[in-house]
Amino acid sequence: MKSVTKRRAAPQPDSEGGAQMLFVTLIILLSLVALSIPVAAALGILGLTLDQVYAPFPLYRAAGEIFWSVGTDFILAAIPMFILLGELLLRSGISTRMYSSIELWLGRMPGGLMHSNIAASALFAATSGSSVATAATVGTVAIPEGQRNGYNERLFLGTLAAGGTLGILIPPSINLIIYGVLTETSVPQLYLAGIFPGLALAGLFMATVAISCFLFPKWGGRTGQSGFMDRLRALKHLVPPLGIFLIVVGSIYAGFATPTEAAALGVMAALGLAAYHRRLNWQILRETLLGTMRTTAMVMLIILMAYFLNFILSAIGLTQQLTDFIASMGLTPFTTLLVIVAFYLIIGCFMETLSMMIATVPIIAPIIISLGYDPVWFGVLLMLLLETALITPPIGVNLYVVQGVRGRGAITDVIIGTLPFIATMFVMIALLLAWPGMATWLPQQFY
Numbered sequence: 253m254k255s256v257t258k259r260r261a262a263p264q265p266d267s268e269g270g271a272q273m274l275f276v277t278l279i280i281l282l283s284l285v286a287l288s289i290p291v292a293a294a295l296g297i298l299g300l301t302l303d304q305v306y307a308p309f310p311l312y313r314a315a316g317e318i319f320w321s322v323g324t325d326f327i328l329a330a331i332p333m334f335i336l337l338g339e340l341l342l343r344s345g346i347s348t349r350m351y352s353s354i355e356l357w358l359g360r361m362p363g364g365l366m367h368s369n370i371a372a373s374a375l376f377a378a379t380s381g382s383s384v385a386t387a388a389t390v391g392t393v394a395i396p397e398g399q400r401n402g403y404n405e406r407l408f409l410g411t412l413a414a415g416g417t418l419g420i421l422i423p424p425s426i427n428l429i430i431y432g433v434l435t436e437t438s439v440p441q442l443y444l445a446g447i448f449p450g451l452a453l454a455g456l457f458m459a460t461v462a463i464s465c466f467l468f469p470k471w472g473g474r475t476g477q478s479g480f481m482d483r484l485r486a487l488k489h490l491v492p493p494l495g496i497f498l499i500v501v502g503s504i505y506a507g508f509a510t511p512t513e514a515a516a517l518g519v520m521a522a523l524g525l526a527a528y529h530r531r532l533n534w535q536i537l538r539e540t541l542l543g544t545m546r547t548t549a550m551v552m553l554i555i556l557m558a559y560f561l562n563f564i565l566s567a568i569g570l571t572q573q574l575t576d577f578i579a580s581m582g583l584t585p586f587t588t589l590l591v592i593v594a595f596y597l598i599i600g601c602f603m604e605t606l607s608m609m610i611a612t613v614p615i616i617a618p619i620i621i622s623l624g625y626d627p628v629w630f631g632v633l634l635m636l637l638l639e640t641a642l643i644t645p646p647i648g649v650n651l652y653v654v655q656g657v658r659g660r661g662a663i664t665d666v667i668i669g670t671l672p673f674i675a676t677m678f679v680m681i682a683l684l685l686a687w688p689g690m691a692t693w694l695p696q697q698f699y
Contacts, residue, residue: 273570274577274615277302281611291607292550295557299564306568315560322559323552326512327433332548333515334426337496337522338380339540342389344526346492347376351393353489356482362472363465365403366411367458369394373415374454375490377422378497379518383605383642387416387650391657403473407464409658410669413650414457414676417639420605422450424500424518427609427635429511430555434562434610435617437627439511440504441695445632448690453636453680460676492525505698551606558610565614578619585623592616593637593681600641604649609638632691633684640677643670 280301284294303311322328341347351372358367372390380386391412398408420427423443432439465472500518503509509517526532578588599608613634620630642650645667655663684690 273306273568273573276305277565277570291604292553292557295554295561295607295611299557299561302561302564302568302570306570307564311564311567314563318560318563319556322556325433327429327439327510328552328555330424330429330512330515331426331551332544333512333519334381334424334429335547335551336540336544337500337515337518338382338385338389339543340519340522340526341376341379341493341496342385343536343540344522344531345529346522346525347372347389348393349489350375350493351390353486355397356486361462362469363403363461365394365397365401365473366408366461366465369408369411370415370418370454370457370461373412374418374422374450375493375497377416377419377450378424379493379500381419381424381426383416383419383639384649384653386419387412387653388657390415391654395658398473401473404468404471406665406669407461407471407672408473408669409654409666410671410673411457411461412657413643413648413654413666413670414673415454416650416653417642417677418450418454420638420642421446421453421632421635423447424511424515425635426551427606427638428631430606431609431613431631431634433555434558434613435627435631437631438699441628441699442631443501443504443511444695444698445628445691446635447694449632449636449680449684452683452690453639453677456676456680457673460672464672496521496525554606554610558614561611562614570615572618585625588623589620589625589685592620593633593685596634596637597640597644600637601644601647603641604647605638605641608641609634626688626692628695629684629688629691633681636677636681636684640674640681643674 277298280298281294284297289297300312351368354372354375355365355368358364358371361367369390372394373386376386376389377383380389394412395409398405419425423446425443425446428442428446429439431437432442496518499521500514503514503517504511523532526536581588583591596608596612599612603611617627617630621627642648645651648667648670651663651666651670655661655666658666
């Protein structure tokens with residue numbers, strides 16, 4: 253006798269069914285994450301489970317076609333290129349010289365090195381596109397200097413963790429590329445939209461340091477002394493990262509290159525700089541390529557599983573049902589947006605940012621768009637929410653990165669040091685909600 257596997261009929265598209273389906277989806281996802289199952293595997297298992305429970309026919313058979321379609325997407329080739337660019341900058345010594353130059357200019361201010369941490373993070377973020385790489389690179393250079401000059405250690409560590417978050421907002425950003433691919437939003441427009449908010453957030457971080465050092469002068473450590481000519485000569489070390497930024501971003505908006513091609517141009521420029529400084533050898537190339545392959549494999553596997561899950565969610569009607577459910581609640585669009593912001597702030601305490609974005613954007617983005625909000629603006633808002641999650645305990649990745657670079661003491665020191673900057677991020681989120689033009693004005697001028 254042949255065994256027949258019976259599947260349940262797909263639920264009818266009513267709001268109550270959508271809420272129930274969403275609840276089941278979140279419970280399964282959070283349970284898999286709590287069991288420490290790798291993110292890619294968790295997304296794949298969730299997709300297969302929803303397929304078995306809700307789909308009227310086996311949707312998993314389309315997985316091969318989905319993986320091929322996503323894996324051959326030209327714009328996703330930019331991800332390994334930007335990862336390679338960050339690895340080259342880290343190992344070629346460019347980041348160390350950049351930090352030393354910024355330190356000469358900002359070290360005279362109260363809390364000078366902490367301002368240098370944030371400025372160096374913003375500049376490195378503008379070339380690497382990775383928050384983790386930014387926090388690790390600047391932290392490696394800065395922590396010994398902070399200990400030597402008597403800074404308040406907790407606040408000093410907080411500037412490194414918070415400054416590192418700028419990597420996913422200031423272009424070029426890997427997370428913005430992934431968001432653009434998931435929502436079919438223009439990556440060049442997203443890059444333009446992230447410039448002003450990214451610089452504004454860096455300015456607010458520096459204001460937080462200034463206020464803290466004004467209230468508690470001993471936290472500011474010993475200020476550096478340097479002559480004007482020394483600072484002038486040090487400017488040459490800022491030229492390479494700024495040049496790479498102009499090559500990558502400028503080539504996109506000049507119409508010379510796509511984001512993927514611009515990333516390749518940045519890699520070529522970084523290779524040239526490494527060779528110029530005599531830091532290009534087989535050992536550095538080997539370490540750079542191995543680091544790039546490890547990170548790329550992890551990110552791409554997560555993206556493939558996320559697309560499969562996105563296909564399942566659309567096929568079983570969850571996205572549409574959830575949209576109908578929210579519409580039936582009678583909330584205003586702004587109230588709904590505030591609920592979504594609160595959702596991300598809460599879930600960001602328990603999920604890693606990349607997996608959180610990939611798992612939720614396919615569900616949340618259609619709701620936001622149906623409410624009439626600009627997907628480019630929401631992309632910037634989402635990056636701010638992800639940045640907050642990067643330094644929110646207990647899962648904030650940058651907290652562990654900075655603590656790992658520090659190599660001693662308790663992680664509670666890093667957590668306490670980031671609290672003022674979490675409050676600053678809340679202020680920045682409120683500013684973007686009140687003034688959407690901060691993100692949308694520049695893309696509107698170009699497009």
